[in-house]
Amino acid sequence: MPQIALSRRLRRTPFSEGVEAAGVKGYTVYNHMLLPTVFRSIAEDYHHLKQAVQVWDVACERQVEIRGPDAARLMQMLTPRDLRPMVPGQCYYVPIVDETGGMLNDPVAVKLDEDRWWISIADSDLLFWVKGIAQGYRLDVLIDEPDVSPLAVQGPKADDLMARVFGDAVRDIRFFRFKRLQFQGRSLVVARSGYSKQGGFEIYVEGGDIGMPLWNALMEAGRDLDVHAGCPNLIERIEGGLLSYGNDMTDDNTPHECGLGRFCNTTTAIGCVGRDALLRVVKEGPVQQIRPVEIHGPAVPPCDRLWPVMAGAAHVGNISSAAWSPDHGTNVAIGMIRMTHWDAFTEVDVLTPTGVQAATVYETFWT
Amino acid sequence: MPQIALSRRLRRTPFSEGVEAAGVKGYTVYNHMLLPTVFRSIAEDYHHLKQAVQVWDVACERQVEIRGPDAARLMQMLTPRDLRPMVPGQCYYVPIVDETGGMLNDPVAVKLDEDRWWISIADSDLLFWVKGIAQGYRLDVLIDEPDVSPLAVQGPKADDLMARVFGDAVRDIRFFRFKRLQFQGRSLVVARSGYSKQGGFEIYVEGGDIGMPLWNALMEAGRDLDVHAGCPNLIERIEGGLLSYGNDMTDDNTPHECGLGRFCNTTTAIGCVGRDALLRVVKEGPVQQIRPVEIHGPAVPPCDRLWPVMAGAAHVGNISSAAWSPDHGTNVAIGMIRMTHWDAFTEVDVLTPTGVQAATVYETFWT
Numbered sequence: 001m002p003q004i005a006l007s008r009r010l011r012r013t014p015f016s017e018g019v020e021a022a023g024v025k026g027y028t029v030y031n032h033m034l035l036p037t038v039f040r041s042i043a044e045d046y047h048h049l050k051q052a053v054q055v056w057d058v059a060c061e062r063q064v065e066i067r068g069p070d071a072a073r074l075m076q077m078l079t080p081r082d083l084r085p086m087v088p089g090q091c092y093y094v095p096i097v098d099e100t101g102g103m104l105n106d107p108v109a110v111k112l113d114e115d116r117w118w119i120s121i122a123d124s125d126l127l128f129w130v131k132g133i134a135q136g137y138r139l140d141v142l143i144d145e146p147d148v149s150p151l152a153v154q155g156p157k158a159d160d161l162m163a164r165v166f167g168d169a170v171r172d173i174r175f176f177r178f179k180r181l182q183f184q185g186r187s188l189v190v191a192r193s194g195y196s197k198q199g200g201f202e203i204y205v206e207g208g209d210i211g212m213p214l215w216n217a218l219m220e221a222g223r224d225l226d227v228h229a230g231c232p233n234l235i236e237r238i239e240g241g242l243l244s245y246g247n248d249m250t251d252d253n254t255p256h257e258c259g260l261g262r263f264c265n266t267t268t269a270i271g272c273v274g275r276d277a278l279l280r281v282v283k284e285g286p287v288q289q290i291r292p293v294e295i296h297g298p299a300v301p302p303c304d305r306l307w308p309v310m311a312g313a314a315h316v317g318n319i320s321s322a323a324w325s326p327d328h329g330t331n332v333a334i335g336m337i338r339m340t341h342w343d344a345f346t347e348v349d350v351l352t353p354t355g356v357q358a359a360t361v362y363e364t365f366w367t
Numbered sequence: 368m369p370q371i372a373l374s375r376r377l378r379r380t381p382f383s384e385g386v387e388a389a390g391v392k393g394y395t396v397y398n399h400m401l402l403p404t405v406f407r408s409i410a411e412d413y414h415h416l417k418q419a420v421q422v423w424d425v426a427c428e429r430q431v432e433i434r435g436p437d438a439a440r441l442m443q444m445l446t447p448r449d450l451r452p453m454v455p456g457q458c459y460y461v462p463i464v465d466e467t468g469g470m471l472n473d474p475v476a477v478k479l480d481e482d483r484w485w486i487s488i489a490d491s492d493l494l495f496w497v498k499g500i501a502q503g504y505r506l507d508v509l510i511d512e513p514d515v516s517p518l519a520v521q522g523p524k525a526d527d528l529m530a531r532v533f534g535d536a537v538r539d540i541r542f543f544r545f546k547r548l549q550f551q552g553r554s555l556v557v558a559r560s561g562y563s564k565q566g567g568f569e570i571y572v573e574g575g576d577i578g579m580p581l582w583n584a585l586m587e588a589g590r591d592l593d594v595h596a597g598c599p600n601l602i603e604r605i606e607g608g609l610l611s612y613g614n615d616m617t618d619d620n621t622p623h624e625c626g627l628g629r630f631c632n633t634t635t636a637i638g639c640v641g642r643d644a645l646l647r648v649v650k651e652g653p654v655q656q657i658r659p660v661e662i663h664g665p666a667v668p669p670c671d672r673l674w675p676v677m678a679g680a681a682h683v684g685n686i687s688s689a690a691w692s693p694d695h696g697t698n699v700a701i702g703m704i705r706m707t708h709w710d711a712f713t714e715v716d717v718l719t720p721t722g723v724q725a726a727t728v729y730e731t732f733w734t
Contacts, residue, residue, distance in 0.1 A: 001370045001371065001373070002370070002371055002391055002392055002393055002394050003368045003369070003370055003371065003392065003393045003394075004368065004369055004370065004371040004393070004394060004395070005393040005394065005395045005404035005405065005669075006368070006669055006671035007395065007611075007614055007669070007670065007671055007688070008613070008614045008670060008671060008672055008673060008687050008688070009395075009490060009611065009612075009613030009614045010395065010396070010671070012671065012672050024369055025369055025370065026369055026370045026371070026372040027369050027370075027371060027372065028371070028372045028374065028376075028377065028396075029377070029395075029396035032490070032491075032613060037372035038372065098498060098502075099502055104495065123376060123399070124399075124492055124495065125491055125492035125495055126495065128471065128491065128492055128493065128495035128496035128499065129495035129496070129498065129499045130499070131465060131496065131499065132495065132496045132497070132498065132499015132500045132502070132503060133499045133502060133503050134503075135465075135466055135499070135500060135503060135640060136499060136500050136501075136502060136503010136504045136505075137503045138503075244374075244376065245376075246375070246376030246399060247374055247375045247376045273502060302372075302373055302374070303374065303375060304373035304374055304375060304377070304379065305375055305379050306375060320375050321374070321375070
C-alpha cells in the first residue's frame with residue numbers, strides 16, 4: 001500500500017508525539033489533520049478495545065465555536081433537530097443540512113452556555129458553511145476554530161482510568177453530558193461520548209500545550225489496566241452501526257436516508273434552512289436507507305469505493321464500509337439499500353473488486 | 368513512514384487505475400481525494416518533469432460550478448480581484464477571502480460564459496462558503512460540484528504531446544486561456560495552465576467515464592516523447608514559488624501577506640465581502656510576507672510542520688515548505704517572514720527537527 005506523504009497541510013496534533021512513540025502504522029486524513037487508523041493490527045486493536053482501555057488522538061474532530069447573542073438562532077438554522085430542550089452541559093448529535101436537506105456534516109454539538117457552543121465536526125469544512133450563513137444573514141456571532149483537540153478514552157475500563165486522572169466525579173457523568181474537570185490547573189470539558197460502542201469519554205483539550213502531559217498522565221495511570229494507544233476501529237464501528245461522513249453518507253443524502261430521522265424534529269425545528277425540503281422527505285419517506293449487511297464468504301478486501309449491491313441484474317444499493325469481524329466470523333458491512341430490498345433477511349449479491357459475494361440485509365446492527 | 372489507510376472517504380479519481388498501474392508510491396489527500404505525490408522518486412520525477420512530459424492526475428482540483436443570473440455578482444463577492452475585464456475563455460487566479468480578508472482558498476476561476484463559472488479549487492471545502500453566501504444573500508444561482516476532473520499535461524514537451532491527441536489547435540492557446548477541444552466526441556475545456564513552471568495544459572475532463580480512455584490515449588501518443596505518469600513536484604514547485612494552500616498560507620493570512628497583492632484590486636472589487644478589511648491592509652501594508660529562503664547545509668528532512676525562523680533569540684518567521692534541490696545544490700524553501708527580516712540577503716537561522724541551519728532570505732524565487 002502506498003505511503004502517506006507528510007506535509008504541514010496534513011496537520012499534526014498536540015498528541016502526535018505520543019502517537020508516533022506508540023508505533024502508529026497507518027494514517028488517514030480527516031479535517032486536514034492526521035488521524036491514526038492502526039497501531040498493532042486492526043484486529044488486535046479491535047480485541048483490545050473491547051477488553052481494556054485505549055487513548056485515542058481524535059484531535060481531528062475540530063471544533064467550530066459559535067459565540068454571541070445570535071448563537072442559538074444560528075445553531076437552529078444549521079440542523080433539523082429541535083435544540084430548545086438542550087441545556088448547558090449537554091451534547092447532541094446533530095445532522096447538519098443545506099437548503100435541500102443534504103447532509104453537510106454529522107457532528108456533536110456541545111452547549112457550553114446559552115450563547116456559546118462548540119460543534120465537534122466530522123470530515124468537512126463545516127466552518128465555511130457556518131461562516132457563510134452568518135455573514136449572509138448578518139448574525140451577531142463570532143465564529144472560529146479554537147485551539148481545542150479532543151482526546152478520547154474508550155473501552156470497558158475507561159471509567160477506572162479516567163477516575164485515576166480526573167477523580168471519581170467522572171463516574172457520575174451521564175451519556176452525552178459533560179462536566180468541567182481539572183487537569184494541571186486547567187478546566188477541561190469532559191464528556192461521556194466517543195466513536196465506539198465500548199463506552200468512554202472525550203476530553204476537549206483546550207490548549208495544545210497540555211496535550212502530551214495529559215497523554216502521558218493517562219498512559220502512566222493506566223499501565224496496570226493494559227492501556228494502549230488506539231484509534232477509531234473500522235470493525236468495531238461497523239458492528240455498532242456508527243456511520244462515517246464521507247464514507248457512508250455525503251451531501252447527496254438526507255438524514256432520513258441515513259436512519260437519522262430520530263435526530264430530526266423537522267416540524268418544530270423552526271429556522272432550519274433545510275426545513276422545507278425535509279418536510280417533503282418526511283411526508284413521502286426516503287426511497288433508500290442505511291442498512292447493516294452481512295457479506296458471506298471469505299474476508300473482503302478494504303472497501304475503498306462503493307461496491308454495487310445487486311438483486312439479479314437490478315442495482316439496488318451500494319456498500320460503503322466493510323470489514324471481516326473476528327467476533328462474528330463473517331464480513332460486517334454498511335450499505336445504502338433501496339426500499340425494494342431493505343427488509344430484514346433480504347438476500348442480495350455484492351460486487352467486490354475480488355468477485356461476487358452473497359449477502360444478507362438486516363435491520364439492526366450487530367451490537 | 369506510515370501507510371495511508373484507504374477508504375471511500377478518500378475518494379478515488381477517474382484516473383486512479385492509471386496511477387496505480389504506473390506504480391504510485393505515495394499519496395496525499397486533497398479535497399477528500401487521493402493525490403499522488405511520488406512515482407519513481409521525488410528527485411527522479413523532478414528531473415523528468417523538466418526534460419520531458421508528464422500526465423498528472425489532479426482530479427482533486429474539484430470544481431465549484433456557479434450558474435445563473437447572479438453568478439457574476441457572487442463571483443465578485445468572493446474575491447478582491449476585479450473580475451470585470453474577464454471574458455469567457457479566460458482563467459484568473461483568484462484569492463478568495465472571508466469578511467476579515469483571511470484566505471479561504473486560492474483557486475483558478477474559469478469563465479465558461481457570462482453566467483457560468485467553474486472555480487478550480489485548492490484544498491478546502493470552498494463549496495460550503497459559496498453555498499452559505501448564496502443562501503444568506505438569497506442569490507439566484509445554482510451551485511454544485513460537477514463531474515469534472517482535471518488532468519494536467521506538464522513539461523517542455525507538453526505542446527507536442529497534446530497536439531497529437533487534440534490537434535495543433537492546442538499550440539495557439541495562450542497562457543491562462545482555454546479552448547473547447549474534442550476527444551471521443553466530447554467537447555472538453557483545455558487550458559494552458561498547471562501547477563508547474565515547465566509549461567503545459569490542464570484538461571477539464573467532463574464525465575469520469577472518459578478518464579481512462581484519455582489517460583491511455585496520452586500515454587500511447589507520447590511513448591517516444593518519454594511520457595510518464597507524474598504529479599505536482601515538491602522541489603519544482605518550491606523553486607518556482609508556487610504556493611500551496613494549507614502549507615504556505617491558511618485562513619489566518621491575507622493575500623497581501625502571501626505576495627498576492629498583484630491579484631487584488633481591492634479599491635475596484637466592489638461587492639467583495641472582504642473588501643473593507645483589505646482596504647485597511649492595503650493602506651498599512653502587511654507586516655509579514657512570503658519569501659523564498661535558502662537553507663544552507665545538509666538536506667533538510669520533510670517539512671511536516673512549521674519550522675521557526677530565528678534572528679538570534681527573536682522569532683521572525685516560519686518555514687512552511689522545504690526540499691533539497693538537485694539543480695541548485697541547496698535546500699529551497701518557502702517561509703512567512705516578518706518585515707524586519709524580509710529584505711533580500713538577510714541572514715537568519717532555521718530550527719529544523721534535526722538542528723539549527725543557517726539560511727538566507729531572498730526576494731525572488733529560483734526560476
